[in-house]
Amino acid sequence: MTVVLRGGRLIDRTGERVADVEIGDDGLIAAVGTGLCGDTDLDASGCVVSPGFVDLHVHLRQPGQEDAETIETGARGGALGGYTALVAMPNTEPAMDCPAVVELVRALGRDTACEIIPTGAMTVGRLGRDMAPLGELVDMGVGIFTDDGTGLQDPRLMRRVMEYSTGLSHRLGRPVVLAQHCEVTALSAGGYMHEGEWSSRLGIPGQPGESEDLMVMRDIALVRLTGAHLHFQHLSTAASVAMVRDAKAAGLPVTAEATPHHFTLTDAACATYDPVFKVHPPLRTDADVAAVRTGLADGTIDAIATDHAPHTDHAKELSFDLAPPGMLGLETALPLALDGLGLDLPEVLALLSWRPAAIAGLSDRHGIDIEPGNPANLCVVDPDATWVVSGRGMASRSSNSPFEGRTLRGRVRHTILAGQPVVVDGEARR
Amino acid sequence: MTAHLLGIDGMDRVEIEELLDLTDTFAEIGRRPIARVPALRGRTVATLFFEDSTRTRVSFDTAAKRLSADTLNFAAGSSSLNKGESLRDTVDVIASYGVDAIVVRHPMAGTPHRIADWTDASVINAGDGSHEHPTQALLDAYTIRQHSGSLDGMHIGIVGDIRHSRVARSNVLAFSALGAEVTLVAPTTLLPASLIGWPVRVSQDLDAVLPTLDACYLLRMQRERITEGLIPSVREYVADYGLNAVRAARLPTEALICHPGPTNRGVELSAEVAADPRSVILDQVVNGVSVRMAVLFLLLGSGRELLERSESEVGA
Numbered sequence: 251m252t253v254v255l256r257g258g259r260l261i262d263r264t265g266e267r268v269a270d271v272e273i274g275d276d277g278l279i280a281a282v283g284t285g286l287c288g289d290t291d292l293d294a295s296g297c298v299v300s301p302g303f304v305d306l307h308v309h310l311r312q313p314g315q316e317d318a319e320t321i322e323t324g325a326r327g328g329a330l331g332g333y334t335a336l337v338a339m340p341n342t343e344p345a346m347d348c349p350a351v352v353e354l355v356r357a358l359g360r361d362t363a364c365e366i367i368p369t370g371a372m373t374v375g376r377l378g379r380d381m382a383p384l385g386e387l388v389d390m391g392v393g394i395f396t397d398d399g400t401g402l403q404d405p406r407l408m409r410r411v412m413e414y415s416t417g418l419s420h421r422l423g424r425p426v427v428l429a430q431h432c433e434v435t436a437l438s439a440g441g442y443m444h445e446g447e448w449s450s451r452l453g454i455p456g457q458p459g460e461s462e463d464l465m466v467m468r469d470i471a472l473v474r475l476t477g478a479h480l481h482f483q484h485l486s487t488a489a490s491v492a493m494v495r496d497a498k499a500a501g502l503p504v505t506a507e508a509t510p511h512h513f514t515l516t517d518a519a520c521a522t523y524d525p526v527f528k529v530h531p532p533l534r535t536d537a538d539v540a541a542v543r544t545g546l547a548d549g550t551i552d553a554i555a556t557d558h559a560p561h562t563d564h565a566k567e568l569s570f571d572l573a574p575p576g577m578l579g580l581e582t583a584l585p586l587a588l589d590g591l592g593l594d595l596p597e598v599l600a601l602l603s604w605r606p607a608a609i610a611g612l613s614d615r616h617g618i619d620i621e622p623g624n625p626a627n628l629c630v631v632d633p634d635a636t637w638v639v640s641g642r643g644m645a646s647r648s649s650n651s652p653f654e655g656r657t658l659r660g661r662v663r664h665t666i667l668a669g670q671p672v673v674v675d676g677e678a679r680r
Numbered sequence: 681m682t683a684h685l686l687g688i689d690g691m692d693r694v695e696i697e698e699l700l701d702l703t704d705t706f707a708e709i710g711r712r713p714i715a716r717v718p719a720l721r722g723r724t725v726a727t728l729f730f731e732d733s734t735r736t737r738v739s740f741d742t743a744a745k746r747l748s749a750d751t752l753n754f755a756a757g758s759s760s761l762n763k764g765e766s767l768r769d770t771v772d773v774i775a776s777y778g779v780d781a782i783v784v785r786h787p788m789a790g791t792p793h794r795i796a797d798w799t800d801a802s803v804i805n806a807g808d809g810s811h812e813h814p815t816q817a818l819l820d821a822y823t824i825r826q827h828s829g830s831l832d833g834m835h836i837g838i839v840g841d842i843r844h845s846r847v848a849r850s851n852v853l854a855f856s857a858l859g860a861e862v863t864l865v866a867p868t869t870l871l872p873a874s875l876i877g878w879p880v881r882v883s884q885d886l887d888a889v890l891p892t893l894d895a896c897y898l899l900r901m902q903r904e905r906i907t908e909g910l911i912p913s914v915r916e917y918v919a920d921y922g923l924n925a926v927r928a929a930r931l932p933t934e935a936l937i938c939h940p941g942p943t944n945r946g947v948e949l950s951a952e953v954a955a956d957p958r959s960v961i962l963d964q965v966v967n968g969v970s971v972r973m974a975v976l977f978l979l980l981g982s983g984r985e986l987l988e989r990s991e992s993e994v995g996a
Contacts, residue, residue, distance in 0.1 A: 450872035453789035453811025453849060458873070523790025567768035569788035571809075 258294030277669030302334025314343025325362035488541030525573030560648035840899030
């Protein structure tokens, strides 16, 4: 079956033009031009056709917490959000720290609405004590390692993981990426929101921004020592953005991501005491939000990543300290980025698509230019469509969106994965 | 909409004074040979305590009984929530008994606010973590007003672990709403991380502050603050912030000494200071019941209408 995306405005790394895109039944782009024909005609008029988005940070909860999300439902939500590739975090139960679990996640990801990219844990069980079998996992094609959910606290072990990873690059064919959740837990322990004016007023124990800053500072020093490629996850403080900017200026191999919630919401949201606003790292101050936006605009932060973290209603119906941290993100990232960053559309698409694709080593098939012969992983975005966020209405098995009830502008009309329409007219087909 | 008492935050001077005025009525009832009126007959008040506090629970229980309400006591260890039951499950179970008010004590800030979203009953915050303890602040303001006439223009010092104190947060709001100036006296590690928006002054010099006070409010010092490394030792805390007889002599003769109880004798105050004629600590306990009667009466359904219709009838 061949598909034609008709009359859209194509935007990729090379620029923009108005054209039809014909997709062959081999999953590749067959032609780009005018008056193209196919078995299925998908209207893209008034829309932008972009390389599919790549999310560097998703919690799919499978195996282990299937009541909150499955790979199938998470992938469906991703496709509805314009994503064609999701990088799955390893904090499953059991953790993705060995070939068997990585293989399971891959198998469960086949035939879903996104390509699922498993990460590997840096340490066994994500416990921060013993190095995980990085070499074995690299040989399976795993290119990103992280203990996400916690940062690797021990600087000696972190140094060893970084050193060891640099020796695996030739086996992977590109640099191994170590993704760090930056939080010195000795400083943040016992805190459930950002420490400052709001935590003091609300009586919720806080965690200072410096618990993030200190680990960013440490890891930049260790990158200088080891030469490893370090990716900073979900940057949330002004100071850490500034340090990453300086590290990049010094030519160090570091990259960074930021989440939509960290560039749109502040700690004031916690005043409702609703744990839907509890997240790690916590929502921070106006100044931090402004710094994250600036970082996204000036290239300090390479990618928007959602940190999509589904939790059941039951789990969130606890007191603020006991409720687990995390919020849904896959279906709201695009409109929040379009509306909240004040960037031109191509810049937003770069942050959502080709820049994260490059970090994840996926540039051969995701975030790729819309040209004949390239794999057809695409999304069609209606930048003017408005819609009201409803957690219940999302594909996720959970509904913990902090944007519930908000009217957002910008929605995905179609998503094409490996040539197959997985979202058509805003409806998931897988 | 159901009326709740979740905090002093959001109450204005008029509302607080209305409650204190109503408390006078109930204080009078408490002095009768049979301290019981039928005002809330047929109503049910549940106490839901996730944290031990015999004093506060008994005070609410007594207040409800003096108003002829039925009472239910749930002592829910927060551990039961770790065993799979959500907070909402617990609240639904209690609501199924048909309660009109739920008095909540919880170790985490904001839990009464969450519960108020889930139930038709009136929710009264009996202390939520380090956030608020509004009935304590009301009884403290009532006690001070009883002895000094008005809080307007008073200078009140609050001494001790402000950072972890729900009493301090509620009292700062209540005292300043009623026109008092508040000075927090505490080691810097026991102050909140930020005091932006707090109508207070701060000092680490209790001896200098004492002569300027009209009331000195001492907070309970928890020993775990030492294991947490917030202060070096009890000895050093007592030396700098404990109110002993020598220090108390620096307080003006008309000043009041307050404490929310239970007191650590020899820590925040010495035994002789507890017995000082300026101490109103026991008055605070007595007034606690009257204030809680006033709160229950105001919140439970027709309390406000009943009040307007006839105070004499209620007092009958």
